[in-house]
Amino acid sequence: ERQYPEQAEFKQAVTEVLESLRPVIERDEAHYRKEALLERLTTPDRQLLFRVAWVDDEGQTQVNNAYRVQFNNAIGPYKGGLRLHPSVNLSIIKFLGFEQIFKNALTGLPIGGGKGGCDFDPKGRSDREIMAFCQSFMTELARYIGADIDVPAGDIGTGAREIGYLFGQYKRLKGTYEGVLTGKGLAFGGSLVRTEATGYGLLYLVDELVKDHGSSLAGKTLTVSGAGNVAIYAIKKAQALGAKVVTCSDSSGWVYDEAGIDVELLQEVKEVKRARLTEYVAKRPSATYHEGRGVWSVKTDIALPCATQNELTLADAKQLVANGVYAVAEGANMPTTLEATKYLQEQGVLFVPGKAANAGGVAVSALEMSQNSERLSWSFEKTDEELKQIMQNIYYNIKEAALEYDRPDDFVLGANIAGFKKVAQAMEAQGVY
Numbered sequence: 001e002r003q004y005p006e007q008a009e010f011k012q013a014v015t016e017v018l019e020s021l022r023p024v025i026e027r028d029e030a031h032y033r034k035e036a037l038l039e040r041l042t043t044p045d046r047q048l049l050f051r052v053a054w055v056d057d058e059g060q061t062q063v064n065n066a067y068r069v070q071f072n073n074a075i076g077p078y079k080g081g082l083r084l085h086p087s088v089n090l091s092i093i094k095f096l097g098f099e100q101i102f103k104n105a106l107t108g109l110p111i112g113g114g115k116g117g118c119d120f121d122p123k124g125r126s127d128r129e130i131m132a133f134c135q136s137f138m139t140e141l142a143r144y145i146g147a148d149i150d151v152p153a154g155d156i157g158t159g160a161r162e163i164g165y166l167f168g169q170y171k172r173l174k175g176t177y178e179g180v181l182t183g184k185g186l187a188f189g190g191s192l193v194r195t196e197a198t199g200y201g202l203l204y205l206v207d208e209l210v211k212d213h214g215s216s217l218a219g220k221t222l223t224v225s226g227a228g229n230v231a232i233y234a235i236k237k238a239q240a241l242g243a244k245v246v247t248c249s250d251s252s253g254w255v256y257d258e259a260g261i262d263v264e265l266l267q268e269v270k271e272v273k274r275a276r277l278t279e280y281v282a283k284r285p286s287a288t289y290h291e292g293r294g295v296w297s298v299k300t301d302i303a304l305p306c307a308t309q310n311e312l313t314l315a316d317a318k319q320l321v322a323n324g325v326y327a328v329a330e331g332a333n334m335p336t337t338l339e340a341t342k343y344l345q346e347q348g349v350l351f352v353p354g355k356a357a358n359a360g361g362v363a364v365s366a367l368e369m370s371q372n373s374e375r376l377s378w379s380f381e382k383t384d385e386e387l388k389q390i391m392q393n394i395y396y397n398i399k400e401a402a403l404e405y406d407r408p409d410d411f412v413l414g415a416n417i418a419g420f421k422k423v424a425q426a427m428e429a430q431g432v433y
């Protein structure tokens with residue numbers, strides 16, 4: 001608090017974790033204090049800030065601020081995405097990197113926590129501008145990353161196209177062909193299922209959650225926010241599991257589709273044309289378009305926020321509860337505010353935090369690293385089955401961690417404790433650093 005008064009998102013993420021770790025710390029407080037484990041865990045190993053200069057299509061030189069926060073590599077190389085969005089700042093990258101430590105630990109795979117990004121806005125930029133930006137970004141980033149050091153991936157604004165340009169520039173600079181990035185194209189070391197992984201993984205976990213509580217996704221109504229990578233594949237898998245998804249959104253507005261979202265049309269609008277949701281509604285008579293935000297006002301059994309941080313507020317949570325919501329699972333990172341999370345949990349809504357629910361993306365990224373190391377490519381079925389197993393394991397691990405502290409169904413507590421214990425043990429075993 002004293003050191004970073006301006007880092008609101010980072011403080012929010014740390015507060016959520018530390019508050020829920022209280023029962024663990026209290027069992028062995030003197031030890032944790034002596035080792036300064038919480039201080040070490042909340043201070044990144046290093047934070048890199050650098051300039052990215054590039055030339056736009058008018059010949060104008062543009063300057064952006066880029067970040068890579070290498071937070072913790074106790075259990076494996078730093079791993080976490082690169083966000084390209086005008087809102088990116090150090091607080092946001094630190095919050096994402098901090099969350100990533102626990103998420104990566106929960107996957108059961110050997111990956112540490114990191115995150116990066118830039119305040120560059122890819123919207124409306126030509127392919128050539130995107131390439132120029134990515135090449136300049138990688139020219140500096142390449143100094144700090146490597147297949148056994150730090151392996152970045154995609155995030156908001158960074159998809160297959162950007163990863164391709166970044167990978168090409170890394171290869172050119174280093175003269176080496178290595179799995180330094182994940183989310184690559186299938187022709188050059190990418191993994192099948194990576195594109196689908198976060199959305200599919202979210203639904204595998206939610207499916208297990210619902211079954212474990214004696215119910216099923218079949219026939220349930222779901223609301224999803226966002227219309228990007230996570231949202232699209234969450235909608236697709238939810239529908240494959242028999243649910244009806246009636247909403248999606250972007251930063252301009254949202255869609256209610258009483259017949260259920262037509263995923264192919266949504267993919268055409270968002271993935272192929274990179275257009276706005278108004279185009280979806282123009283081609284879909286059962287859908288209506290609404291400016292601004294409002295997805296959480298729709299009656300739903302299960303809400304899946306899949307857009308961005310702090311998009312589900314206390315007022316939204318109250319509306320969801322009033323409409324009888326049964327579960328909320330975070331596809332995005334920290335989409336639910338602290339007050340909204342607390343309220344949902346108090347009201348008995350099953351709430352699964354992002355670090356568990358959206359871990360499928362990074363899990364398949366780690367599988368991509370494995371495939372690159374052994375120079376093999378796994379089939380879709382094998383990789384998808386691995387993903388499903390990982391998500392089911394995460395569900396039972398966080399459930400059991402919560403039970404150990406007599407807090408059944410407190411998945412926030414369970415996820416933080418299960419992730420923390422693994423990382424803390426590894427840090428202690430490796431000595432003070």
Ligand code: NDP
Nearest residue numbers: 156157198226227228229230250251307308332333358361
């Ligand atoms: P995309 O860029 O593919 O999509 C993001 C979506 O959210 C878009 O519909 C975008 O709308 C909307 N959005 C972004 N910022 C805002 C904002 N400030 N206000 C309202 N809407 C916004 O990103 P992803 O789907 O990859 O990521 C979504 C979330 O999931 C992020 O929190 C990300 O960190 C998290 N995540 C992603 C993983 C992945 O594998 N992709 C893995 C784990 C977590 P618009 O197009 O108008 O900007």
